[in-house]
Amino acid sequence: MAKKKDIPEGLFERCPKCGFSVYGKELEENLWVCPKCNYYHRLSSDKRLSTIIDENTFREYDRNITAADPLNFIDMMPYKDRIESYRDKTKLTEAIMSGVARIGGIEVCICVLDFTFMGGSMGAVVGEKVCRSIDRAIKLRSPLILISSSGGARMQEGILSLMQMAKTAAAIARLSNESLPYFSIMCDPTSGGVSASFAMIGDINISEPKTLIAFAGPRVIQQTIKQELPPGFQSAEFVLEHGMLDIVIEREDLRSTLIKLLKMFGKTYGKSSKKD
Amino acid sequence: MPGVKSKRAFPDFEKPIVEINEKINAVIRKDPSSPELEELNRKRNSIIDDIFSRLTSYQKVQLARHPMRPHTMDYIEGIFDDFVELHGDRKFGDDKAIIGGLASFKGETVMVIGHQKGRTAQENIERNFGMPHPEGYRKGLRLMKLAEKFGFPVITFIDTPGAYPGVKAEERGQSEAIATNLKEMINLRTQMIVIIIGEGGSGGALGIGIGDKILMLENAVYFVCTPEACSAILWRDSSKAEQAADTMRVTAADLKKFGIVDEIVSEPVGGAHWDYEKTFGVLKKRIGYNLGILKRTGKEKLFEKRYNKFRNMGVYEENGRS
Numbered sequence: 001m002a003k004k005k006d007i008p009e010g011l012f013e014r015c016p017k018c019g020f021s022v023y024g025k026e027l028e029e030n031l032w033v034c035p036k037c038n039y040y041h042r043l044s045s046d047k048r049l050s051t052i053i054d055e056n057t058f059r060e061y062d063r064n065i066t067a068a069d070p071l072n073f074i075d076m077m078p079y080k081d082r083i084e085s086y087r088d089k090t091k092l093t094e095a096i097m098s099g100v101a102r103i104g105g106i107e108v109c110i111c112v113l114d115f116t117f118m119g120g121s122m123g124a125v126v127g128e129k130v131c132r133s134i135d136r137a138i139k140l141r142s143p144l145i146l147i148s149s150s151g152g153a154r155m156q157e158g159i160l161s162l163m164q165m166a167k168t169a170a171a172i173a174r175l176s177n178e179s180l181p182y183f184s185i186m187c188d189p190t191s192g193g194v195s196a197s198f199a200m201i202g203d204i205n206i207s208e209p210k211t212l213i214a215f216a217g218p219r220v221i222q223q224t225i226k227q228e229l230p231p232g233f234q235s236a237e238f239v240l241e242h243g244m245l246d247i248v249i250e251r252e253d254l255r256s257t258l259i260k261l262l263k264m265f266g267k268t269y270g271k272s273s274k275k276d
Numbered sequence: 277m278p279g280v281k282s283k284r285a286f287p288d289f290e291k292p293i294v295e296i297n298e299k300i301n302a303v304i305r306k307d308p309s310s311p312e313l314e315e316l317n318r319k320r321n322s323i324i325d326d327i328f329s330r331l332t333s334y335q336k337v338q339l340a341r342h343p344m345r346p347h348t349m350d351y352i353e354g355i356f357d358d359f360v361e362l363h364g365d366r367k368f369g370d371d372k373a374i375i376g377g378l379a380s381f382k383g384e385t386v387m388v389i390g391h392q393k394g395r396t397a398q399e400n401i402e403r404n405f406g407m408p409h410p411e412g413y414r415k416g417l418r419l420m421k422l423a424e425k426f427g428f429p430v431i432t433f434i435d436t437p438g439a440y441p442g443v444k445a446e447e448r449g450q451s452e453a454i455a456t457n458l459k460e461m462i463n464l465r466t467q468m469i470v471i472i473i474g475e476g477g478s479g480g481a482l483g484i485g486i487g488d489k490i491l492m493l494e495n496a497v498y499f500v501c502t503p504e505a506c507s508a509i510l511w512r513d514s515s516k517a518e519q520a521a522d523t524m525r526v527t528a529a530d531l532k533k534f535g536i537v538d539e540i541v542s543e544p545v546g547g548a549h550w551d552y553e554k555t556f557g558v559l560k561k562r563i564g565y566n567l568g569i570l571k572r573t574g575k576e577k578l579f580e581k582r583y584n585k586f587r588n589m590g591v592y593e594e595n596g597r598s
Contacts, residue, residue, distance in 0.1 A: 070591040075510035124590030163589040169458035195451040215450035216441030
């Protein structure tokens with residue numbers, strides 16, 4: 001393919017779906033949605049945040065929580081080395097970023113899973129950071145927003161990763177007992193142990209169009225039933241139709257919708273909302 | 277051992293046990309007081325000791341899946357009285373892969389709920405191999421809520437390869453059903469005991485697996501995904517299941533070490549399938565003991581402890597230290 005000589009490499013990004021090349025800045029202004037085919041690029045956690053929160057309001061917490069290797073797990077490479085390689089590749093510390101930010105001026109506790117770090121998989125770090133964010137939301141009496149993008153539990157942490165489902169659901173139960181609002185935003189893909197724990201039990205379940213939302217992924221199902229899957233199976237629209245989502249919304253409208261919702265829940269959080 | 281007659285049901289490593297048992301039975305049929313018997317029994321025990329002293333993780337997986345192993349209904353019949361099965365989720369249907377109902381335990385009313393596998397092909401089709409659909413989890417939750425309302429303790433039996441990965445299960449919200457159960461079980465205002473009796477398959481097991489005390493049979497296993505699936509995904513080679521089972525740490529001893537399981541319940545020599553009565557007897561005592569502890573614990577303290585138990589699961593480093 002011919003390259004344009006006068007523009008340095010990397011400034012153009014190709015759409016993985018239609019192949020259309022677009023100037024990086026233009027793609028960013030379009031919130032990483034392909035202007036030609038409307039394909040939603042998967043977003044890294046920092047890009048995702050930038051599409052939602054007020055500029056420069058994110059304060060990151062719990063960056064110092066990192067993966068251990070309690071099983072001394074080795075598959076095709078040692079788990080420790082795998083973690084290292086993802087840290088180098090993504091410049092992230094883990095598959096989640098968590099902290100406090102403002103949306104439309106309203107302070108929220110927020111976590112973003114990052115699919116580029118081991119498929120956004122949930123091990124003990126993701127579980128702990130989600131739970132600490134919930135603890136923080138209870139302490140600050142602020143709303144909680146969890147943005148998922150994950151293949152599910154992290155197999156390299158064995159049964160301990162499965163238990164993160166119970167752990168995060170337990171913390172959500174606490175938040176719920178405090179009557180603080182929790183908005184779950186599901187991004188492509190949200191499946192397995194993440195969809196079957198905190199992601200599916202938002203007070204409001206929100207997704208972007210065409211997001212894959214599943215318990216078992218399509219390949220696993222196809223292997224089990226040995227039949228063609230129905231068209232659109234496990235897409236956000238399909239899941240909405242089957243009653244598991246409140247809202248499917250375009251990326252450009254997500255922020256304004258969140259602000260609207262946060263305002264409507266206004267009496268439920270903040271210092272004056274303390275339950276007796 | 278009901279249902280299964282074929283020797284093929286036994287995994288290879290168990291064949292020497294099956295053979296010596298057949299020999300013993302043949303001798304007993306001829307002469308129940310034969311002097312040979314003492315020697316044969318000694319030999320049987322030494323064969324079993326030898327096999328069990330070097331049992332691999334994957335062999336434990338095979339034991340946990342053993343078709344002759346007692347299943348939930350066997351435990352209910354063997355340990356409880358007056359079981360009345362209750363059906364349906366009152367929303368969609370009745371899932372036969374999860375059974376539940378009221379029963380009497382030493383005179384006290386309890387709610388028992390568990391995955392139900394089959395033994396014959398026919399039974400397995402009916403029970404969907406113990407793999408529930410969402411309505412199974414919703415039935416489980418309905419029964420738990422019923423127990424909560426009347427203050428009955430809940431006892432769940434875990435034995436499933438996993439929640440069913442199928443089109444209908446996805447349509448009806450498999451993820452939502454499991455996630456909701458996890459959240460609600462943490463908040464359930466009654467005593468809860470979980471017993472892993474066979475195969476603890478991933479989210480499908482956990483969906484009825486939250487409790488105040490987690491007991492696990494000696495030869496049961498519990499994993500985030502089956503060793504076969506783990507092998508296919510991480511090694512990209514489905515023949516590495518044995519290695520995967522080792523690496524994943526799936527045995528009762530492993531889970532006790534990680535603090536997931538509170539107590540390991542010992543099985544008769546050779547495994548639960550060789551002596552149902554003994555298995556039931558031991559488990560009945562452990563249920564009674566643990567239920568006693570839970571009933572003596574104040575309710576608020578109980579719920580606080582349950583929350584903390586799950587809140588503290590997982591190992592990570594903080595500032596480089598674990």
